[in-house]
Amino acid sequence: MTDSSTLASGLDQIAKLLDSLSADQLELPTPCDDWTVAELAAHVVGPAEQFTVMARGGQPDWAAPAPQTDQPGQALRQHAAELISAVDGGDGSFPSAMAAGEFAVHAWDLATALGHDTGEFDPSVAEAGYGFMTASLTDEMRGQAFAAEQPAPPNANAYERLAAFAGRSISPAS
Numbered sequence: 196m197t198d199s200s201t202l203a204s205g206l207d208q209i210a211k212l213l214d215s216l217s218a219d220q221l222e223l224p225t226p227c228d229d230w231t232v233a234e235l236a237a238h239v240v241g242p243a244e245q246f247t248v249m250a251r252g253g254q255p256d257w258a259a260p261a262p263q264t265d266q267p268g269q270a271l272r273q274h275a276a277e278l279i280s281a282v283d284g285g286d287g288s289f290p291s292a293m294a295a296g297e298f299a300v301h302a303w304d305l306a307t308a309l310g311h312d313t314g315e316f317d318p319s320v321a322e323a324g325y326g327f328m329t330a331s332l333t334d335e336m337r338g339q340a341f342a343a344e345q346p347a348p349p350n351a352n353a354y355e356r357l358a359a360f361a362g363r364s365i366s367p368a369s
Contacts, residue, residue, distance in 0.1 A: 199282045202291045205298040205320035206275035209239060212305045213268035225308040226363045227301075228342075232308050237261035239301050242294070243274035250281035250289040293331075296324025296357065303358040313354035321353035328360055 213236055221233035230238070238261050245255035264270040282289050299321040306313050313321075332341065342362025347355055351365060359365045 199279050199291060201317070201319050201323050202282065202295050202298075203275065203279050204317040205295050205302065205324075206243065206271065206278070208316050208320070209298050209302045209305065210268045210271045210275065212302065212309065212311065213239070213271055215309070216267070220309060223308050226304045226358070232305065234261070235301065235305055235308070236267040237263060239298070239305070240264065240267055240270045240274060242297050243271055243278055246289075246294045246297075247274060247278040247281050250278060250285050252285075290327065292323040292327035295320050296328050296361075299324040299354060299357055300361045300363075303354040303363065306354075307358075307363075314352050316354055318353040321357045325353065325357045325360060328357065332360075 216232065216236065221231060221236075223232045224230075225232055225235045227235055227238075241259065241261040244262065245257060245259065248255045262270065278294070282291060299316075302316060302320075303313050305311075306316075345359045345362060345364050347359035347365050351359065355365045
């Protein structure tokens, strides 16, 4: 089981990436098909909000449009604080590893788009997400969210292995 501190670490590292965004980076392409950095940034904030609903026992609306903000790092931090509070105050049934996987994959996506290395990220976040995804994401469930698993280089870090499992192409020089 993933504890809230692992999830908090994952949320913090992606918020830092979002804080680092400059206006000239917003239209850069990402490893997410057809998404720019700006669209990925908005997408990252949405799941934090929906996971909070889920952690509080509600029914998340995964089809809800991504919130629009010109300060995605700040918006993510607000939702992250609410999510961690809800997880810590919950009954322990919230799948923190599922949330860790979501944020770890998108941390890799965003870092890759911005030319940052994920080797400095907290590996426990990606490892938790990888454990959850490999145990529960079947080929039939991949839908449009995840492409077929791609090969990861032998020296891949935890984020690269997770991203490859989620269908991202990982170059050997990543």
